[in-house]
C-alpha cells in the first residue's frame with residue numbers, strides 16, 4: 143500500500159511536472175465506483191477549473207482546484223496515478239482520466255478497485271480527513287506528543303504506529319522497518335516503551351521516511367511513479383518481506399514472520415526483544 147513516502151513522491155513529481163496552473167478540460171470516468179458519491183456532479187464541478195495546489199495529508203493526495211473544491215485521492219492497496227501525454231498507450235486498470243489543457247492526462251486506477259477519488263469542498267476536507275488524522279509522521283510528529291500517545295495505551299507498539307488517527311502516514315512497511323532500526327519488538331506494549339526508546343523510535347521513523355522519499359518510495363509490489371518508473375527503497379529493506387533471511391545485524395539469525403493486529407510483521411528476535419526480556423538481554427551483552 144502506498145504510504146507517506148510514496149504519496150509524497152507522487153506529490154513532488156506532480157509539482158515538478160508543473161501541473162499547477164493547468165486547467166482541466168475533460169473527465170472520463172471508466173469505472174464509476176472509483177468516484178465517491180457527492181451531491182455535486184463530479185464532471186460538472188471539475189471541468190473548466192484549474193489545479194492550484196497539490197498536497198498530501200497522511201496517505202491522501204489532494205489536488206486543490208481554483209473553485210475551492212479538492213480532488214481527494216486515496217490509493218488504498220494498489221492505487222496508481224500516472225501523468226501521460228494523451229497519445230501514450232492506454233494504461234491497464236485506468237479508472238478515471240483527467241485531461242489537462244496542455245495535452246497531458248492524469249490517469250488513476252487500482253487493479254483491486256478499492257481506491258477512491260472524492261470531490262470535497264475545503265470544509266469537508268477538513269472535517270472528513272484532516273481533523274481525523276494525527277500529526278504527520280514526517281513533518282509534525284514531535285517527541286513530546288509521541289511519548290504521550292505511547293503512554294496512553296497498552297496496544298502493541300506496531301498497531302499504534304499504524305493508527306492514522308494517532309499518527310498520520312505510516313503503514314506496514316515503514317512500521318516494520320522503523321521498529322527494527324529502533325530495536326523494539328513489534329508486540330511491545332506501547333506504555334512499556336521508555337522515553338529513551340521513544341526517542342530512538344521517533345528518530346528511526348524520521349529516518350526511514352526521509353530515506354524512502356529520497357529513493358522515490360518503495361515499489362516492492364504495485365507502486366509506480368507518475369511516469370511509470372519504480373521507487374528504490376525496497377532495495378534497502380532490512381526486515382520487511384524478508385522472512386527467513388538473515389537479520390542485517392545478526393547474520394546467523396533469521397527474520398521471523400508473525401501477525402500483529404492482523405498485519406504481516408517481521409522482526410529479529412535477538413535485536414528486537416519485548417520489554418520483560420530486555421533486562422536479560424542487557425546482562426547477556
Ligand SMILES: [Zn+2]
Pocket residue numbers: 389390391392395410411412413414
Ligand atoms: Zn537482529
